[in-house]
Amino acid sequence: MRVFGRRKVLALAAGVLAAASACTGNAPPPSPSKQAVSASSTPTPSASAVAITRAEAAKEFHDILATDDALRVKSDEEDLEGRLDLAAKDLTTGGQVLLTVAAYLSTDYAPPRYKWGPPTLYVPRFVPTEKAPWFSALATRDGRPTLLTFAKSADDWRLSSVAQLLPGQQLPEIELDSEGYATALAPDDKTVTISPQFMQPVHASVAETGTAGVTAGLLAPGPYTTEVAEQIAELRQKAKGDRKVGGYSYDSIFSADNFPVYALRTKNGGALIQYSLSRTSTTTTKTAEDDYIPVPESARWAISAPVLRRTLRLIETHQYATAVPPLSRPSAAAVIAHEGALTRASGQ
Secondary structure (H helix, E strand, O other): OOHHHHHHHHHHHHHHHHHHHHHHOOOOOOOHHHHHHHHOOOOOOOOOOOOOOHHHHHHHHHHHHHHHHHHOOOOOHHHHHHHHHHHHHHOEOOHHHHHHHHHHHOOOOOOOOOOEOOOEEEOEOOOOOOOOOEEEEEEEEOOEEEEEEEEEEOOEEEEEEEEEEOOOOOOOOEOEOOOOOEOEOOOOOOOEOOOHHHHHHHHHHHHHHHHHOOOEOOEOOOOOOHHHHHHHHHHHHHHHOOOOOOOEEEEEEEEOOOOOOEEEEEOOOOEEEEEEEEEEEEEEEOOOOOOOEEOOHHHOOOOOOOEEOOEEEEEEEEEEEEEEOEOOOOOOEEEEEEEEEEEEEEEO
């Protein structure tokens, strides 16, 4: 992205935030310099030695989230679409683009605002010539531990993934070198039970087939794996008998959609893998035009009609973080963080 674009975003954010503070009394977030100092407590190499230093990562964390928060303030009725455009195109990438657009459109351009705590940074030691560097951060969002990943796209850093730690889960200890830098795993790393490049298809298979598929046992059972497969089977069976004549057909499919995958080496030799999946659920009438399909309330921001005659398609975007054991001590990988929402809906 051109420098002009990021300057435009920052300028607009500063104006919106100032207006909001004057009207509501909310104080602006702390300055980037204070945040950077608190997040970078160990010496770091020069900027020429790595693609991004820990101090630079701390500044990006603050700048992006502060700008995102400012754009979420619904203050200028004439510039609602403009602020969404900036948030989606200039501040986010990957699955976060779809989730951000949905957050705005489903709330009449008043998406929720969050209070973020100071981050614990996990910055891989990428060489300066790395074409796609990224880093992760663990921070509290409204008091709840949340894992974020930022990726460099073109010339700017953008928020790529956000997943809140599930109740009772903790982030595995990340392996750090003597200067506090993490290690990113290669897509085909074979020292862990699920290589990063296979994480998405494995999760998709378990979510669709549960304990009956070839991937059974690779992921631990839970609400985002085997229980999803059970839900799909129940909804498919319910749809068949939902009308005396014909009924409906229902199916739900998970796919990777070219979403990026990020993997960090953990201290036990395993990996923390962050990735996204889309879920497409389709309901179709098998009879003529009398068996209407009700549109769920969660999709009414995208489909105004209360019912549809022929088909309903709901697309969700989900972001996960999964702790994968080392191959030397194999066991089921566990989904430890998740965030997702309905991001598209259509039908006729």
